[in-house]
Amino acid sequence: MSILNPHFSKRLISWYLDNKRDLPWRKTVSPYHIWLSEIMLQQTRVAQGLPYYLKFINAYPTVQDLANSPEDEVLKLWQGLGYYSRARNLHATAKMVTEDMNGVFPDNYKNLLKLKGVGEYTASAIASICFNEPQAVVDGNVYRVLSRVFGISTPINKGNGPKEFKILAQQLIDKKQPGTFNQAIMEFGARHCVPRNPDCNSCIFNDSCVAFQKNEVEELPVKIKAKPVKKRYFNYLVVLSENENTILKQRIGKGIWHKLYEFPLVETSEEVDIEDLKNLPQFQDFSENLDIRSISLFNEEAVVHKLSHQHLYTRFWIIETPKGSQADIPISEINNYAVPVLIENFVSEFFENY
DNA sequence: AACCCGGGGAT
DNA sequence: ATCCCAGGGTT
Incomplete structure (x- = not known):
């Protein structure tokens, strides 16, 4: 029998409050800052994105400052971070928010999704952290934590795998503190339930983790391999x-x-x-x-x-x-x-x- | 649904 | 070498 909600979220959030890193975007619920950090952290490690986040908030204290900057300047600041469509979409969205939305970000998941460069993950992150909307995030960390704790071998990058994990995450989320829950499960995946050689003996879920009990931790999550380069x-x-x-x-x-x-x-x-x-x-x-x-x-x-x-x-x-x-x-x-x-x-x- | 898009760190 | 990272857009 796997761990049930709400025990899962209570244990997880308790771990998070004891172990979370002190990161600049955790000191604010400003949609501009949360949005900026989330775009930068797409497919990017915190250690790599952090200096860019600091550069950007220094160069562009407000969304208007970002919108009024030439695209070439934004790309120059983004240089080295990769996936440059993020920078182009970032700039386009800053202009849209500034010029068409009176400088105010959308305040809910549905409307956040309309922004360029904002998909399900990012819309959920902003909606939950900034506006307390219970939308569960599903990122690489969430796939790993849930596939292991609940013993799910559905491939995460094929068919309805993503939807299956989204439904489970949505069932588990703490609706009273969705932003904290979302950050907790990602932090847990990033810091404890790591891809290789996780320390399962000291894990808060080791009495209930299906993968640990079945000795399948290293096999999960299941991911279809990419084509050769x-x-x-x-x-x-x-x-x-x-x-x-x-x-x-x-x-x-x-x-x-x-x-x-x-x-x-x-x-x-x-x-x-x-x-x-x-x-x-x-x-x-x-x-x-x-x-x-x-x-x-x-x-x-x-x-x-x-x-x-x-x-x-x-x-x-x-x-x-x-x-x-x-x-x-x-x-x-x-x-x-x-x-x-x-x-x-x-x-x-x-x-x-x- | 499949494919494309960077760069770097961990193992 | 291989895998993965607080994914999203295009075809």
Whole structure:
């Protein structure tokens, strides 16, 4: 017999009050601050998101400040945090709240869901924490805690798995303190019921946890495996003019790093040498109106930039041009542009002693 | 329903 | 290497 509501929530919240971390967004119920923290923490660890949260509330004390900032500036502050659609949607929502909603966030789950970048999880988090609405959150922590404590082997990322867990979480939530319950179950998953080697012997649920009793803790939750990563081959064309200018392009359309900046890119299906590169139509388009004095390869060994779903084998080609070429961005100003970490790493290495 | 979207930390 | 992280949008 598994643990029943309300014993589950009482035990959980008691644990939380004794063990919760002291985090800045736990000192407020301001929808702007809670919303900002929740967007940043999507698929992102607290330790990684925290410095960005502090940067943002410092740069943008209010939603109006965020709305009035140029998108490029928001992306620059977001640089390095990944999943950049979050930053674009964040900015769009700030403008919507400021311009169309009189600067006031929606105060309930249903209307919060209408905001760009706010899905079921985030709407539930804001509604429960800021407005005391009993909407249960279901994130990676919740899947893990519930699948183990209740011995549920339904895959969390297939079919009606998500719905099944949402229903259970909704049955368990403490309707008098939904925000505390939601944060408690996530904190418990993050700090105690961890993915690997959890300390079940000291767990508050070890008298009732189905997975512990059946020795299935390591098998839960069940998750369908992702497809293997794709390999891609990037050749960045790093222009260096005699007067120390370069060329940056903003990425457009679909795909990774939308709206971030990078050097002109030639993608190939495999690694290429300098002669292959020169014969590629993309390179010929690039060099059409460019007076190239020399081309040299910066890194013989490709830099492998690893994303969740693709590995980018990257080589940087240094292309020297005379003064007054098309290169229009002073090298010293590259740092003003939002660039992928891959580019940032190259820039800091290459130009460190330039 | 399947696929795409980053970067980093833990094991 | 592999897994996972306070998920959401698009197709």
